[in-house]
Each structure stands twice: as C-alpha cells, then as structure tokens.
Amino acid sequence: MLKASEIFIDERMQWMKSDDIRPYVFVRPENRILEPGRLHRRLDWFPHEVIYKNPLEMDQVGFADRIMYLETAAFGPSGMAMPRWVFYDCAIVPGFVAGFAARTSKLSPEMKRLLAVDEAIEWTPLSLFIIIPTMSRDGEWVAHNLCSVNSILPKEHQVYGIGFISKAFGLWYANVRTCCGMTQWTSPSVKLHSNYGDFEVLTAYTPVHSYARTVTYRLIVDTESWPAFFHKQERKGFHDRYESAGFDVDPVNDQSLISFQRRLEGGEGPFFLDPRETRIKDLNAPLKVYRPK
Ligand SMILES: CC(C)(COP(=O)(O)OP(=O)(O)OC[C@H]1O[C@@H](n2cnc3c(N)ncnc32)[C@H](O)[C@@H]1OP(=O)(O)O)[C@@H](O)C(=O)NCCC(=O)NCCS
Numbered sequence: 001m002l003k004a005s006e007i008f009i010d011e012r013m014q015w016m017k018s019d020d021i022r023p024y025v026f027v028r029p030e031n032r033i034l035e036p037g038r039l040h041r042r043l044d045w046f047p048h049e050v051i052y053k054n055p056l057e058m059d060q061v062g063f064a065d066r067i068m069y070l071e072t073a074a075f076g077p078s079g080m081a082m083p084r085w086v087f088y089d090c091a092i093v094p095g096f097v098a099g100f101a102a103r104t105s106k107l108s109p110e111m112k113r114l115l116a117v118d119e120a121i122e123w124t125p126l127s128l129f130i131i132i133p134t135m136s137r138d139g140e141w142v143a144h145n146l147c148s149v150n151s152i153l154p155k156e157h158q159v160y161g162i163g164f165i166s167k168a169f170g171l172w173y174a175n176v177r178t179c180c181g182m183t184q185w186t187s188p189s190v191k192l193h194s195n196y197g198d199f200e201v202l203t204a205y206t207p208v209h210s211y212a213r214t215v216t217y218r219l220i221v222d223t224e225s226w227p228a229f230f231h232k233q234e235r236k237g238f239h240d241r242y243e244s245a246g247f248d249v250d251p252v253n254d255q256s257l258i259s260f261q262r263r264l265e266g267g268e269g270p271f272f273l274d275p276r277e278t279r280i281k282d283l284n285a286p287l288k289v290y291r292p293k
Pocket residue numbers: 074075145146147148149150151159160161162163164165182183184187188189191192283
C-alpha cells in the first residue's frame with residue numbers, strides 16, 4: 001500500500017492531513033464514479049471524505065463562480081482563460097471537475113483577500129482538474145484543464161504540491177488507466193503531467209491548436225511512480241524500458257518541434273520523455289527523446 005506519508009517530504013505537504021482542506025468533486029449525478037479508487041487500490045493518499053457538489057443545482061452557482069475565478073486568474077495571462085460556456089458544455093456535461101477546497105471560514109484574512117472569497121460559500125476551491133471521457137476504444141480520458149492557487153498566490157501563501165495532487169486525485173478517483181492531454185511545451189505543467197506514468201508524445205507541433213507549440217501526450221497511470229515527483233528521483237525502471245531515440249527536442253525552436261512532429265507522422269515512434277528530466281530542467285531547456293527498448 002502506497003502511503004501518503006511517503007510523499008510528505010517536508011512540512012509544506014501537511015495541508016493534506018487537514019480536515020479544513022478537502023477533495024471535492026463537482027459532478028452531475030449521472031456522471032458520478034460508482035467505485036472511486038477501485039483501480040488504484042495500492043494508494044491511500046485521499047482518506048478525507050469527498051465534498052460533492054452538483055453543478056445542475058442553481059444554488060451551486062457560487063461554487064462554480066469560485067472555480068471560474070481561479071481558472072480565469074490562472075489562465076488569463078496566457079490568453080487561454082476558459083469561456084464559461086466551454087466550462088459547462090465541454091467539462092460539466094460530459095466529464096467532471098475535481099480538486100481541493102478550503103473551508104472558507106478557516107482561511108486567513110490575507111488569503112480571503114487574495115482569493116476574493118465569497119464568505120457565503122462554505123468551501124472555496126483552491127485547485128481544479130477537469131477530466132472528460134473520450135471516444136477511444138481503450139476507455140481513454142482527456143485531461144482538459146489543471147490549475148491551482150499557487151499560480152496566483154505569493155510564495156508565503158502557497159499550498160505546496162496542490163497542482164500535482166489535484167490531478168493525482170482526479171485520476172485515482174475516476175479509476176483512470178489511460179489519459180491523454182495537451183499543454184504548451186514551456187508550461188510548468190509539463191513537469192507535472194509527465195510524472196503520473198510513462199509519458200508518450202502524440203504531437204510535438206500542433207498547428208490545429210491556437211498555440212502550435214502544443215504537445216499532445218498520452219500517459220498510462222502508474223501510481224507507484226507518483227512519489228518520484230516530490231523526491232525528484234529517477235522513475236523506477238525507466239532506463240531499463242527506454243533508450244535514447246538519438247535526438248533532443250528544443251521546446252522553444254519551431255524547427256525542432258516540426259522535425260519531431262514529422263518523425264511521429266512518419267511512424268518512427270512511439271516516443272517518450274524522461275519524467276525526471278522534465279522535472280529538474282529549466283522550462284526552456286532541450287529534452288532528450290526516448291523510445292522503448
Ligand atoms: C501548472 C500548475 C497547475 C502547477 O501547479 P502548482 O500547484 O503550482 O504545482 P505543485 O505545487 O503541485 O508542484 C510543485 C513543483 O512544480 C514547480 N512549479 C510550479 N510552477 C512552476 C513554474 N512556473 N516554473 C517552474 N516550476 C514550477 C514548483 O517549483 C515545484 O517544484 P519544486 O518541488 O522543485 O519546488 C499551476 O502553476 C497553474 O495553475 N498554472 C497556470 C495554469 C496552467 O498553466 N495550467 C497548466 C495547463 S495544462
């Protein structure tokens with residue numbers, strides 16, 4: 001059994017033990033997962049009772065407003081804030097939102113100010129992870145959105161690890177085995193997304209997206225590897241299973257991304273990234289590309 005204590009490498013993770021910060025699931029009743037955590041039984045990181053909110057109830061609009069406030073603050077600067085109708089049509093109706101929320105009354109006055117909380121809402125969302133089932137025959141899900149308060153709070157008020165743990169919670173909760181997703185090459189989220197399981201690059205250059213420097217990825221969830229994110233250790237067995245593909249990808253060089261994309265389209269893959277390398281390197285630094293041995 002993988003214990004939460006294995007990842008508490010420093011005091012900054014103590015929030016996970018507090019009853020004043022709990023996991024939430026914002027889901028319409030028909031989409032509720034029947035047996036949360038059934039697939040990843042080796043993990044007991046999420047012992048708290050989950051707070052359920054039903055987005056189809058008018059009175060839950062305040063909770064939705066707080067999620068949207070956080071999302072807009074996190075993605076506004078990169079020009080990718082989610083329109084509210086996209087939130088409803090593409091996230092709430094087909095999938096669900098998971099994350100962590102703080103008991104509003106227990107937040108410090110400074111946190112209340114920074115998060116512009118609504119005192120009438122019992123729980124204030126601190127993070128959100130949106131996940132949607134896809135048409136894939138293999139039961140693949142798509143990770144549509146991830147953000148946390150850490151992107152808008154000064155260092156001294158940050159909730160260390162909440163971005164990583166929020167996606168972990170959503171994957172655990174919904175018994176997700178395979179998950180694809182998309183992000184921009186130089187986004188800090190690459191550090192997180194590549195650490196939930198073997199991380200395959202599906203597109204390296206994606207002109208159909210608003211941002212061509214988008215990477216589309218697929219990961220096979222491997223809960224045992226999750227503590228490595230915090231310890232920054234090598235993924236167990238990674239170098240036994242993968243070898244260098246003989247080239248690097250430069251996240252800030254279109255020619256490098258296009259050349260990688262051409263290899264993918266030419267069927268030379270599958271290609272993978274080393275989770276430890278993405279974790280410890282600068283966001284703009286070239287990364288080694290791997291293929292299965
Ligand atoms: C990306 C995001 C979800 C990360 O969540 P988070 O709560 O900040 O990250 P966590 O606390 O779980 O992870 C901590 C690690 O990530 C690193 N990290 C987080 N943001 C970083 C940044 N901007 N640059 C470099 N590293 C960063 C932290 O330094 C920390 O590493 P450390 O242990 O070496 O100190 C969050 O920053 C965010 O909401 N960003 C804006 C929205 C966004 O870009 N979302 C991703 C699109 S898919």
